[in-house]
Amino acid sequence: MLWQFILTGVLALLAGVALGFFVARKYMMTYLKKNPPxxxxxxxxxxxxxxxxxxxxxxxxxxxxxxxxxx
CATH class of the missing domain: 1.10.20 (Histone, subunit A)
Structure with missing residues (x-):
């Protein structure tokens, strides 16, 4: 039971990191298109x-x- 809890937590953390990366990447690409450096x-x-x-x-x-x- 404990290992299922740990595995679920690790998988949720990995999914959150991956989702956060792609959201931040999309935001930065649109920002740079609107405001060129x-x-x-x-x-x-x-x-x-x-x-x-x-x-x-x-x-x-x-x-x-x-x-x-x-x-």
Whole structure:
């Protein structure tokens, strides 16, 4: 009887961990889609801080590369 209680507890714990992982993963993926970590203004500021004069073409290329890498 005791081993059934322990086995049930362990199985419930494993199921909870697995379910929590997938829920958290789904939440983070939707959050990152809605709020991308870097946008065009941030990229432009970073390039200017590095001493580069960013052109719109270069910014667009970098944004496309980052979006492709995210998918």
């Amino acid at each position: 870097i946008n065009e203004q941030m990229l432009k500021m970073m390039m200017m801080q590095m001493g580069q004069k960013p052109s719109q073409k270069k910014i667009n290329q970098m944004m496309q590369a980052m979006n492709k890498q995210m998918k």
